[in-house]
Amino acid sequence: MKKLFALALVCALLASMAASTALAEGKPFDGVTITFWGGQAEYNDGTKAVIAAAEEALGLHVEVEINPGGSEGDNILKTRIASNDLPDFLCYNSGSKLYDLNPSRCFLDIKDWDLVSRVDDAFLSSVTIDGAVYGLPQSSTQAGAIIYYKPDYEELGLEVPHTWADFVDNCAKLKEAGKTPVYFCGGETWTTQVLFLGDYYNIQAAYPTFAEEYTEGKAKYADIPAATRSWTKYEDLVDYLNEDKSAATVADGNFAIGVGDATHWFILTQQLPMIVAEAEDQSQIGVFGVPGDNPENHGLTVWEPMSFYVNKDSQNIDAVKAFLDFYYSEDMLNLYFETYGANGPSCIKGYELPESVCDAVRVDMQQYFDEGKTTPALEYVSPIKGTACEQLTVAVGLGQMSGAEAAAAYDEDCKKSAVQLGYNWD
Amino acid sequence: METKRKRNQIIGDIVGLFFTVVIFLIPFYFMFVQSIKSKKEANRLSIAWPTELHFENYIEVVKHGNYQLVTAFKNSGLLTLFTVLGLLLTGAMAGYVIQRRKGKLMTAIQSTIMLGLMIPASILPTIRMLQSMGIYKTMFSMVMIEIALQTPFTIMLYRGFMASIPVDLEEAASIDGCSRWQIFSKIIFPLLKPIQATIIILVGVQTFNDFTNPLYFLPGAANTTVQLTLYNYKGQLANTYNLLFADIIIITVPMLILFLIFNKRIVAGMVAGAVKG
Numbered sequence: 001m002k003k004l005f006a007l008a009l010v011c012a013l014l015a016s017m018a019a020s021t022a023l024a025e026g027k028p029f030d031g032v033t034i035t036f037w038g039g040q041a042e043y044n045d046g047t048k049a050v051i052a053a054a055e056e057a058l059g060l061h062v063e064v065e066i067n068p069g070g071s072e073g074d075n076i077l078k079t080r081i082a083s084n085d086l087p088d089f090l091c092y093n094s095g096s097k098l099y100d101l102n103p104s105r106c107f108l109d110i111k112d113w114d115l116v117s118r119v120d121d122a123f124l125s126s127v128t129i130d131g132a133v134y135g136l137p138q139s140s141t142q143a144g145a146i147i148y149y150k151p152d153y154e155e156l157g158l159e160v161p162h163t164w165a166d167f168v169d170n171c172a173k174l175k176e177a178g179k180t181p182v183y184f185c186g187g188e189t190w191t192t193q194v195l196f197l198g199d200y201y202n203i204q205a206a207y208p209t210f211a212e213e214y215t216e217g218k219a220k221y222a223d224i225p226a227a228t229r230s231w232t233k234y235e236d237l238v239d240y241l242n243e244d245k246s247a248a249t250v251a252d253g254n255f256a257i258g259v260g261d262a263t264h265w266f267i268l269t270q271q272l273p274m275i276v277a278e279a280e281d282q283s284q285i286g287v288f289g290v291p292g293d294n295p296e297n298h299g300l301t302v303w304e305p306m307s308f309y310v311n312k313d314s315q316n317i318d319a320v321k322a323f324l325d326f327y328y329s330e331d332m333l334n335l336y337f338e339t340y341g342a343n344g345p346s347c348i349k350g351y352e353l354p355e356s357v358c359d360a361v362r363v364d365m366q367q368y369f370d371e372g373k374t375t376p377a378l379e380y381v382s383p384i385k386g387t388a389c390e391q392l393t394v395a396v397g398l399g400q401m402s403g404a405e406a407a408a409a410y411d412e413d414c415k416k417s418a419v420q421l422g423y424n425w426d
Numbered sequence: 427m428e429t430k431r432k433r434n435q436i437i438g439d440i441v442g443l444f445f446t447v448v449i450f451l452i453p454f455y456f457m458f459v460q461s462i463k464s465k466k467e468a469n470r471l472s473i474a475w476p477t478e479l480h481f482e483n484y485i486e487v488v489k490h491g492n493y494q495l496v497t498a499f500k501n502s503g504l505l506t507l508f509t510v511l512g513l514l515l516t517g518a519m520a521g522y523v524i525q526r527r528k529g530k531l532m533t534a535i536q537s538t539i540m541l542g543l544m545i546p547a548s549i550l551p552t553i554r555m556l557q558s559m560g561i562y563k564t565m566f567s568m569v570m571i572e573i574a575l576q577t578p579f580t581i582m583l584y585r586g587f588m589a590s591i592p593v594d595l596e597e598a599a600s601i602d603g604c605s606r607w608q609i610f611s612k613i614i615f616p617l618l619k620p621i622q623a624t625i626i627i628l629v630g631v632q633t634f635n636d637f638t639n640p641l642y643f644l645p646g647a648a649n650t651t652v653q654l655t656l657y658n659y660k661g662q663l664a665n666t667y668n669l670l671f672a673d674i675i676i677i678t679v680p681m682l683i684l685f686l687i688f689n690k691r692i693v694a695g696m697v698a699g700a701v702k703g
Contacts, residue, residue, distance in 0.1 A: 035647070040661030063647045064491070066657045072641075079642055083553040085562075251469055251665060278466070 027059030032319045034060055037077075038091035039067040041270075042138050042306055046340025053335060054326050060319050067091075081106045088314040089324075091138050094126040094307045095380050098134065107134045108310040108317065115328055123347040126304040126380050135307025136324060139336075140353075142269040142343035143289065143300045143365060144198030144377060149260040150286045152179055160288050162295040164233060171240040174263050181240035183262035184397055187249040189390040192397050195237075195266040195290060196389070199230040200378045201299040202292030211381040217418060217425030221407040229293075231410070232403030234396040246398060254278055257285065266290070268303060272360055273341035282358040287365050289373075299373035300365065304380065305347065345369050383421060386413030461672035468668035483672040490669070494647075495655055495676065502652045504565055505640075506633045509572040513580045513629055516573070518618055521584025522610060526593075536585075542578035547571075549642050556643070568644045572633050580625055587621040588614075627688045631681050652677045 038047075043064055051062045065087060067073045078101070080086055086106060092098070101107075109132040110116060116124065116133055127135035146167075153160075153170075156177055161167040171181035185191040203210050206226035213219035221227045242248060242262055254271060256262040258278025265271075269287060276282045289300040308327075310320050326332060333346065334354045342357045344365050353362055368374050379385055386392075389410065396406045418425050452473075460468045461483055463476040488495050524536050552571070556562035591614065599613045637653040644651070655677075659670035 040657060040659070065645065065647050065650075066654065068641065068654075068657045069661060072638075076641060076645075079549055079553070080645065082550055083557065083562075085553075085645065251471075255469065278469075 027057075029319045029322060030059035032060040032316060033063055034089065034314075034316045034319050034323065035063045035065065035087035036089055036091075037065045037067055037087040038138075039069045039073060041069075042067075042091040044340050046336040046338075047138075049339045050327055050332050050336050053332060054323055058319075058322055058326060060323065062323070077101070084313065086311040086313070088316050089308055089310045089320045091306050091308055094123070094135055094137075094304045096383050096385070098127060098307075099129065099383070103129060103134045103309070104132060106312055108312045108314075109133060110136070110310060113321065115324060118328065118348055118350075120347050120349050122302070122376055123304050126376075127307050135309050136328070137305045137347040138308055139305040139340075140342045140344045140346045140361075141305060142303050143287070143368075143374075144194045144200075144266075144268055144303060145287050145289050145300055145365075146198075146264050147257055147267055147269065147272065147275060147360070148264045148286050148288070149257055149262070150284050151260060152263045153286075160286075161291050162298040163293055164229075164236070164291045165293075166295075167291050168236050171237065171264070175240055180242045180256075180262040181264060182237050182242070183248065183253050183256050183265040184237075184241040184245040185248045185250055185253050185267075186246035186394055186398060187252070189394050191250060191253070191267055192393040193390050194268060195233060195397075196230050196393050197377055197379075198266060198290045198301045199233060199292075201289060201301045201373075201375050203227050203230060204375050205292060205294065205297050205299065211378060214378075214414075215382040215384055215418075215423070217415070217423060220411045221414075222404065222411050228404060228407045231396060231407040233290075234393065234406075235399070235403045237397070238399040241397070246394075260284070268343075269361070269365065270343045272343055272358060276341060276358050276360070282360070285358060285360045287360045289368060297373065299375065300368040301377050302344070302374045303377050305343070384414055384418050384423070386410050386417055388413045457671045457675055457678075460667050460670075461675050463668050465666055465668050468671070469665070471667060480668065483668050484676065487669050487672045487676060490655075490658060494650060494658075495652070495673070497648065498650045498652045498655050499680075501565070501649060502634055505568055505572065505651065506630050508565075508569045509576070509633045510626055510629050512569065512573045513576060514622060514625060517577065517580035517584050517625065518615060518622075519610070520577075521581045521588055522614060524581065525585045525588040539578050539581055542575075543582075547575060547639075553643065563644060563646055563649060565644075565649075568640060568649075571639060571643055572636070575639070576629055576632065580629065583621055583625060583628075584618070587618065591617055623688045627684060630684055634681055 036043075043066065051064075055061055067076070067090075074097075077090075077092065081101065092101070111131075111133040115136060119137060123137050123141070124133060127133060152158075152174060156173055158170050158173065159166075161170055174181040203224075203226050207219070207224055210219050210224070210227065219227070221231065242256070244252075248256075250267075250271065253265055253267065254274045255278050257265045258275045259280075272285070272287070275285055279285050289298055291298055308324060310317060310324075314320060327336075328348060330351065333348065333351055337346075338354050338356045342353050342361045344361055346353060355362075392401075392406045392410055392413070395401045396403055401409075415425050456473055459473060459475060460471065462479050462481055464478060464480050467476055467478075520539075524532055524539075553562060556567050559567075561567040595613055595617075596609050599609050604612065635653060636651070640649070640651040641654060656670065656673055659666045659673060
């Protein structure tokens with residue numbers, strides 16, 4: 001009798017649970033508001049479209065606060081971490097900047113979430129600290145590469161260069177034809193580093209142990225020829241730059257490449273959606289990696305995207321998880337990339353970008369990934385980065401100092417940064 | 427001789443007008459032109475008249491983020507109003523006492539207040555204090571912060587102006603039977619009008635345009651102030667200049683109107699306080 005009664009109870013319990021889930025099936029998070037903090041770049045049209053769809057499907061409401069970005073953004077985030085006032089989830093850099101935040105104290109370790117198994121390992125390694133996984137990719141990967149205006153190449157019958165010498169050759173021909181071969185944005189100094197940082201594929205190809213030895217202070221830019229080359233490449237370009245090279249901004253660059261005022265631009269491919277928006281047709285814009293000296297090994301230096309992080313103390317972790325599950329469903333990924341465009345191949349395993357994404361990503365960049373000719377940027381493999389990097393790249397880029405001098409100066413700079421991080425470089 | 431002088435005056439006027447146009451109107455015109463362009467055209471940032479007019483930019487800005495701008499105007503309006511009212515009242519009283527009384531205590535109080543002009547507010551301790559009082563992220567706390575930050579400057583202006591009001595007036599009022607409170611409220615306070623106007627405009631503009639303090643002390647989407655809405659259109663990778671400038675124009679207008687109303691008095695008030703200590 002007792003057993004029967006217990007059985008009946010269990011049955012009733014199960015039935016009621018089933019009923020309640022069935023009831024909630026429609027809009028499981030009706031009336032829940034989750035808060036999100038992110039910059040304008042992350043809260044773009046694609047994200048907005050996905051959020052609108054999620055609000056429709058899940059019934060929750062996403063309240064967005066805009067991150068002003070730059071150092072102001074970093075400060076405000078640190079302030080809010082210190083005052084225990086984080087939003088439910090937020091968007092921030094992956095890689096070395098994540099370390100600065102001491103994530104174990106504020107972000108949720110999500111290594112048990114099913115989603116994590118769908119993300120590729122290269123990305124995961126940039127958000128994993130001491131075995132804990134904190135982030136999920138907001139967007140696609142991107143590369144530090146050369147974005148170029150294809151019609152100029154067709155007009156002069158040029159081929160995509162696979163060695164640096166060929167590239168400089170192409171520049172000479174373009175200049176002869178009265179074009180501006182290379183665009184240089186001295187007005188926003190971070191952009192000038194892309195040639196140097198994007199050349200890491202070639203250093204790593206010629207000197208595979210560079211990252212470790214560099215971190216230990218054994219490998220110096222001034223001593224290793226393959227590494228010095230990253231700096232001297234700027235010298236080769238001095239004659240081929242645009243006239244307003246010391247004042248041009250990123251917005252100018254988007255325009256110049258989009259309409260063909262200049263042919264090449266060393267820049268992160270996160271600019272592609274903006275450049276394509278300027279161009280007459282997306283097929284006019286192409287991408288290739290910074291060429292090295294070996295034509296057989298022309299690869300791409302890859303950056304990981306910004307990440308979503310979840311507030312450890314959030315009241316709405318379930319709702320955030322449901323939102324993120326929704327965000328990474330195939331339909332929503334398609335919606336995101338169709339609305340915003342992509343900076344590079346996606347970090348989700350087995351996911352293919354929709355047809356509408358520009359050729360520069362789907363063809364030009366994808367081939368490097370398919371052939372396995374990619375490497376993560378140095379900042380994901382070594383914590384050390386000299387703080388004056390962009391000042392030096394501007395100086396060499398404008399021809400105010402030689403590549404060798406800059407390499408030596410950068411070594412000094414890295415030493416300071418290494419000592420600050422507690423490395424012993426003597 | 428007479429005609430030559432007249433001619434010089436006219437030339438002077440023309441030169442003055444020319445500079446006014448260049449310095450004040452051209453930037454305004456530039457903003458306006460960008461705000462009615464299409465996104466593509468606005469990103470060129472040229473001063474040329476747009477090929478197509480896009481007045482709907484303004485509507486888009488107002489609608490953006492579920493009418494965020496309306497909330498922002500409400501927040502900024504309340505913040506500015508209460509900050510100005512609070513400062514007018516407390517600043518006038520404090521300035522009066524400090525100016526009229528002499529002695530070591532007053533010197534000490536005054537130096538303490540003036541220190542506020544030099545020492546910047548520290549953010550985290552303030553937030554902790556607000557949290558412990560349970561008023562963090564409320565409009566009340568933000569008003570209090572703005573008042574605290576701008577008190578020294580307000581008192582300084584009041585004190586300077588107060589020196590130009592003769593003590594004889596108060597003596598006469600006292601003989602006629604005014605109490606101390608009446609002397610202040612009936613005699614002194616009404617005489618402060620010019621400096622009140624100056625303070626309304628200076629403090630009003632300062633508070634309305636404040637960016638960093640609301641950013642740190644008043645986070646939350648419901649608490650946005652107008653200056654923070656600009657970041658919807660400005661990013662590291664790309665800017666939507668047409669919407670950015672439309673937003674700027676909408677935000678500038680209230681302060682411009684305030685300025686036009688109080689314009690004449692500002693200079694009077696500032697100068698009155700300038701020479702006398």
